[in-house]
Amino acid sequence: MGKILSADSKSFVVVRKKQFKANIGVALLFKKPEKFKENYTEYFEDLKENFHTKNPRYTFKSRDIKSLFGHNESTKIMEGFASIINESKVTVNFVLSVFNTKRLKEVKYYAKDKATKTEKPMKFIDKLTSYFSYITAWKSLKELGLDNIDVYLDNFDEQELTYAWDELIEENHPVIFPKGDQVNMFISAADIVLEYIHQRIMEYNIRLGNTEMYTLNEAHLGFKKFKVFYSGNRDVKYLAPYSRRKVPIKEYLVRPMIYLLPEGLMGKEERTVIEHSPSFQYLLRFASDRNGGLKFISFEKDTYNIRENDIIVYFGDQGRKKAEYLKKELKYPIEILHVLEIIKSYETTGV
Numbered sequence: 272m273g274k275i276l277s278a279d280s281k282s283f284v285v286v287r288k289k290q291f292k293a294n295i296g297v298a299l300l301f302k303k304p305e306k307f308k309e310n311y312t313e314y315f316e317d318l319k320e321n322f323h324t325k326n327p328r329y330t331f332k333s334r335d336i337k338s339l340f341g342h343n344e345s346t347k348i349m350e351g352f353a354s355i356i357n358e359s360k361v362t363v364n365f366v367l368s369v370f371n372t373k374r375l376k377e378v379k380y381y382a383k384d385k386a387t388k389t390e391k392p393m394k395f396i397d398k399l400t401s402y403f404s405y406i407t408a409w410k411s412l413k414e415l416g417l418d419n420i421d422v423y424l425d426n427f428d429e430q431e432l433t434y435a436w437d438e439l440i441e442e443n444h445p446v447i448f449p450k451g452d453q454v455n456m457f458i459s460a461a462d463i464v465l466e467y468i469h470q471r472i473m474e475y476n477i478r479l480g481n482t483e484m485y486t487l488n489e490a491h492l493g494f495k496k497f498k499v500f501y502s503g504n505r506d507v508k509y510l511a512p513y514s515r516r517k518v519p520i521k522e523y524l525v526r527p528m529i530y531l532l533p534e535g536l537m538g539k540e541e542r543t544v545i546e547h548s549p550s551f552q553y554l555l556r557f558a559s560d561r562n563g564g565l566k567f568i569s570f571e572k573d574t575y576n577i578r579e580n581d582i583i584v585y586f587g588d589q590g591r592k593k594a595e596y597l598k599k600e601l602k603y604p605i606e607i608l609h610v611l612e613i614i615k616s617y618e619t620t621g622v
Contacts, residue, residue: 277457280403296407332452333466425451431512530568
């Protein structure tokens with residue numbers, strides 16, 4: 272396993288005298304991924320044992336930590352996780368994006384198309400939020416001078432092409448994981464570290480800036496390998512979409528993909544019910560063990576993208592009929608599993 276860089280991002284909004292909006296992200300560079308996997312797994316297995324938490328998973332996002340172990344304990348847990356980052360010799364790259372609106376009056380979209388569009392910088396910040404995870408990865412790799420890196424990204428909304436994306440895919444190997452922060456420990460780590468940093472920024476009322484972030488790390492974060500990169504006015508050419516054509520996310524999806532096929536018994540709420548069910552915890556574990564992605568299938572969008580060794584998980588007779596129709600009559604090269612088969616395999620092994 273070669274070097275891996277994983278990234279996650281979020282919107283940053285503070286209201287003082289007036290509203291301040293930005294985007295922040297974390298890109299973690301793993302030079303020894305296998306060592307980190309060992310440390311990560313041991314850390315969360317110990318936590319589960321100490322808190323008497325019975326959960327088949329070993330990959331958690333920051334929100335899971337709060338719900339499983341308690342809000343009051345989550346900060347201590349994330350502090351402990353920072354020690355795992357240091358022990359694993361992971362480099363934490365923090366990327367912030369703020370625009371000087373006195374100098375940047377408007378942002379131009381679709382520069383390669385005939386019909387260009389302009390947008391106010393504050394509106395552009397909102398748009399950038401939906402794909403800032405890969406911007407974080409791009410900016411970090413560019414500043415670090417690295418290429419030929421496996422870049423692990425959580426699924427992001429389909430967006431128009433940017434020069435940042437073009438550079439990222441030209442020189443590196445992006446892999447997109449649906450439910451990435453819950454099934455892939457590298458993306459999970461980026462999510463946890465980002466939340467930890469965000470909490471500290473808010474707790475100590477830190478101004479977003481390179482110097483301030485280095486000071487915050489020395490005083491309150493404690494990462495041994497910590498870098499800060501700013502992506503602002505000078506990067507707009509790379510950040511704004513140059514064409515209305517979309518990023519072909521399907522070409523970069525991790526394999527295998529695990530598609531969930533609900534029964535259709537509960538209307539729009541069924542997906543939410545499934546995601547909050549005990550069974551879903553086993554499905555997340557299954558996706559982690561297969562090093563795959565997890566999503567509810569869309570027959571309109573996903574059927575043309577099914578690949579060999581992808582898996583469809585069904586929940587009842589209606590789902591089984593549809594899955595078998597796809598496999599037997601329509602010859603999609605998929606594996607079919609019932610959710611209870613997956614659960615039983617883990618219960619049998621005592622997970």
